[in-house]
Amino acid sequence: MEKAADTRQRIIDAVLRIIGAEGIAALSNRRIAKEAQVSLGSVTYHFTTQHELLRESLLHFVAQETQHFTELAENCARADGLDIPGAAEMVETVAGGTTFDSRHIAPFELYIQAGRDERLRAAAAECFAAYDSLARGILRRLGLPDPDRLAGAVVALVFGQQLRRLATGSPAEDLVDTLLLLTGAAAGAGPAPCGAACRPPSGNRPG
Structure with a gap:
C-alpha cells in the first residue's frame, strides 16, 4: 500500500x-488526480485548497533545487577549493544541463501568480530567501566582499538570465559570462575573465 x-x-x-x-488555469482536482494517477479523494484529502497546493508545490521545488546546488558547491569546495572560475564552471554545468521541461517552467508561473495572489507571496519570499542564503x-x-548585499x-541575475534562456533559447554561457563580470567587479579586479565570448568555436578547441 502506498504511503501517504x-x-x-x-x-x-x-x-x-x-x-x-x-x-x-489548467489545474483542477480531477486533472491533478488523473496526472498523478491517484483518486480524486486523495487530492482533496492531502490539499484542502488550490492555494495550499500551489504553495506546497513551489516550496518543494525550491527545497530540492537549493539542496542540489548546496551539495554541488560543497563537493567543489572539498575537492579543489572554490574560486570564481570554478564557481562559474559549476553554474554553467548546472544551467547547461537544465532542460526547460514543464517542471522547471512551473516556478516562473508560480512566481508570477504570487504577484496576483497575496496569499502566495510569503511562500515566494521564503523561496527567494533560500536562494539568497x-x-x-x-x-x-x-x-568576495559584502556577500549579504551581493x-x-x-x-536576480540568475533568474533573469534563466528567464531569457527560456524565452529566447540563449545558451547557458551567457549566464556564466554575466556572473563572471559581476563577481569580478565585486572583487575589485576590474573586468573578470571572459567566458563564452573568449572561447574558440567548438570546432577549433584543442583536443
Whole structure:
C-alpha cells in the first residue's frame, strides 16, 4: 500500500508538470488526480485548497533545487577549493544541463501568480530567501566582499538570465559570462575573465 507521503509527492509532481505545460488555469482536482494517477479523494484529502497546493508545490521545488546546488558547491569546495572560475564552471554545468521541461517552467508561473495572489507571496519570499542564503554561502567561500548585499543581485541575475534562456533559447554561457563580470567587479579586479565570448568555436578547441 502506498504511503501517504508518497501520494502527496505524486500530487505535487503532477501539479508542477501541469502548471509548466499549460499554466495554472489548467489545474483542477480531477486533472491533478488523473496526472498523478491517484483518486480524486486523495487530492482533496492531502490539499484542502488550490492555494495550499500551489504553495506546497513551489516550496518543494525550491527545497530540492537549493539542496542540489548546496551539495554541488560543497563537493567543489572539498575537492579543489572554490574560486570564481570554478564557481562559474559549476553554474554553467548546472544551467547547461537544465532542460526547460514543464517542471522547471512551473516556478516562473508560480512566481508570477504570487504577484496576483497575496496569499502566495510569503511562500515566494521564503523561496527567494533560500536562494539568497545559498548565494551568500558561496560568495563567502569565494572571499568576495559584502556577500549579504551581493547575494540578492546574483540571485536576480540568475533568474533573469534563466528567464531569457527560456524565452529566447540563449545558451547557458551567457549566464556564466554575466556572473563572471559581476563577481569580478565585486572583487575589485576590474573586468573578470571572459567566458563564452573568449572561447574558440567548438570546432577549433584543442583536443
